[in-house]
Amino acid sequence: MAAVDTAAWVRGFAALVGEHEAELTALDAAIGDADHGTNMRRGMTAVVAALDDSQPGTPGEVSKQTAMALIRAVGGASGPLFGTFFLRFAAAIGSGMDIADFARAFRAGVDGVIARGKAEPGDKTMVDTLVPAADALDTRVAGGASTEAVLDAAVSAAAAGRDATTPLVARKGRASYLGERSAGHQDPGATSAALLVLAARAAVR
Numbered sequence: 281m282a283a284v285d286t287a288a289w290v291r292g293f294a295a296l297v298g299e300h301e302a303e304l305t306a307l308d309a310a311i312g313d314a315d316h317g318t319n320m321r322r323g324m325t326a327v328v329a330a331l332d333d334s335q336p337g338t339p340g341e342v343s344k345q346t347a348m349a350l351i352r353a354v355g356g357a358s359g360p361l362f363g364t365f366f367l368r369f370a371a372a373i374g375s376g377m378d379i380a381d382f383a384r385a386f387r388a389g390v391d392g393v394i395a396r397g398k399a400e401p402g403d404k405t406m407v408d409t410l411v412p413a414a415d416a417l418d419t420r421v422a423g424g425a426s427t428e429a430v431l432d433a434a435v436s437a438a439a440a441g442r443d444a445t446t447p448l449v450a451r452k453g454r455a456s457y458l459g460e461r462s463a464g465h466q467d468p469g470a471t472s473a474a475l476l477v478l479a480a481r482a483a484v485r
């Protein structure tokens with residue numbers, strides 16, 4: 281049965297982050313400190329190096345290594361937040377394989393990001409992408425959709441959540457220092473979070 285290959289997911293995310301580094305940094309230049317692309321690229325480069333080094337065997341080990349490398353390598357807010365996502369994902373996935381396991385672990389990761397960063401949907405952060413993606417995963421899994429269809433729905437929901445950050449006023453993170461002036465710009469972390477979901481779709485094996 282088709283499932284998300286965790287190692288392929290993480291490596292694919294690293295590749296997408298590399299391709300979009302300049303865009304992510306440009307978004308952060310508008311409402312932050314112009315380092316989101318650099319932070320994510322540095323973090324995901326460290327992740328790939330750690331995976332190459334240790335060749336973890338289970339989805340849980342892959343995502344735990346990913347979390348630790350991100351937390352080690354990234355100084356900005358995004359490192360601990362994506363790190364927490366993968367740490368909670370790791371604890372929930374274990375050696376789980378199917379799309380229902382993935383959806384459950386993804387939700388645990390998102391709940392971890394919320395617990396750590398205290399952002400709610402509508403605060404103009406990565407949470408605005410991650411929560412609709414988790415909701416779409418749960419809904420489509422409950423409806424018995426195929427793995428591919430479940431992830432297609434998550435990709436669409438993530439993109440819509442990302443796009444919906446543009447008019448919002450930021451209430452968390454550096455962008456919140458701008459107050460009303462943060463409106464009219466797409467959130468950088470919501471943009472990288474959409475790449476995370478896109479990478480999962482591409483890692484169905």
Ligand code: ADP
Binds near residue numbers: 308404405453
């Ligand atoms: P920094 O803001 O420390 O420079 P980055 O630029 O790498 O870190 O990441 C900024 C992104 O992190 C924001 O665009 C936002 O999506 C996300 N972010 C910031 N604070 C929070 C938070 N408290 N909860 C969730 N996401 C957050």
Ligand code: MG
Binds near residue numbers: 313
């Ligand atoms: Mg920044």
Ligand code: MG
Binds near residue numbers: 356357
């Ligand atoms: Mg910074």
